[in-house]
Amino acid sequence: MTRYTLSSLLLIMIVGLGSCVTDPNSPGLEYMPDMYRSPAVEAYVDYGEDPYYKTEEVAKSQRNTISARKPVEGTIAQVKSGDFNMPYAYPNTDEGYAAAGANLTSPLATNQENIEAGMEIYQIMCTHCHGEKGEGDGAISRNGLIKGIPSYTGKLKDLPVGNIYHTLQYGKGLMGSHASQMTQKERWQVIEYVKVLQNGGEMPEFDANGNVLTAAASSDEAAQDQPQ
Numbered sequence: 001m002t003r004y005t006l007s008s009l010l011l012i013m014i015v016g017l018g019s020c021v022t023d024p025n026s027p028g029l030e031y032m033p034d035m036y037r038s039p040a041v042e043a044y045v046d047y048g049e050d051p052y053y054k055t056e057e058v059a060k061s062q063r064n065t066i067s068a069r070k071p072v073e074g075t076i077a078q079v080k081s082g083d084f085n086m087p088y089a090y091p092n093t094d095e096g097y098a099a100a101g102a103n104l105t106s107p108l109a110t111n112q113e114n115i116e117a118g119m120e121i122y123q124i125m126c127t128h129c130h131g132e133k134g135e136g137d138g139a140i141s142r143n144g145l146i147k148g149i150p151s152y153t154g155k156l157k158d159l160p161v162g163n164i165y166h167t168l169q170y171g172k173g174l175m176g177s178h179a180s181q182m183t184q185k186e187r188w189q190v191i192e193y194v195k196v197l198q199n200g201g202e203m204p205e206f207d208a209n210g211n212v213l214t215a216a217a218s219s220d221e222a223a224q225d226q227p228q
């Protein structure tokens with residue numbers, strides 16, 4: 001036997017013996033332990049925004065946080081969006097549609113923030129059918145795939161916000177429900193922009209605080225701007 005064979009045998013023995021431990025439950029020395037035991041993802045654990053292994057303290061609190069349990073029936077989940085958690089009260093029937101149109105109003109203010117947020121959502125979620133200006137001439141309509149999309153300035157001009165919300169909730173005709181794609185707040189925001197389109201698509205003017213300038217206020221200002 002050469003010296004090298006001897007020393008490599010010795011090395012194997014040392015490594016082999018090294019993995020023997022007295023604790024019968026211990027698997028011994030593990031190389032790459034993740035290969036033996038993958039980090040298990042626990043059900044009902046909220047891994048939160050912090051990485052699981054950030055600190056023991058974080059990991060402990062996350063282990064004790066419930067994640068995947070369904071809320072008790074009849075209760076309303078308390079999530080950060082606060083006011084927008086209420087279940088939708090109107091059924092998917094003609095009567096429900098009529099009642100929503102008559103009673104449902106927006107919880108949002110008509111201001112720059114909501115109108116502009118609504119415009120962004122509209123451009124992403126609605127233009128391909130309804131068209132940039134809401135004339136019913138989006139790409140899908142022009143290609144003839146969905147015909148007869150109504151213009152917002154036509155028979156929908158005076159459609160109440162409650163009806164629009166109802167249609168976003170359940171869909172109508174060839175328009176599918178948008179309830180799973182948009183939060184309640186986003187639905188009301190896009191409605192703020194649909195209202196602009198119902199009025200011809202011209203964005204209102206805003207004051208420094210982002211409130212809509214009323215026609216009277218803006219014409220006053222225009223009058224002031226006029227040289228005497």
Ligand code: HEC
Nearest residue numbers: 125126129149150156163164167172173174175178190194
């Ligand atoms: C797949 C194409 C499509 C998409 C996407 C779509 N719509 Fe529609 N929408 C339609 C069609 C078709 C109708 C006509 C439904 C009917 O009256 O039968 C309609 C009707 C409407 C109406 C009138 C509802 C009523 O009560 O009469 C509103 C308001 C509306 N859409 C808003 C939106 C908004 C806002 C979005 C984006 C979040 C959107 N739609 C996305 C196709 C679409």
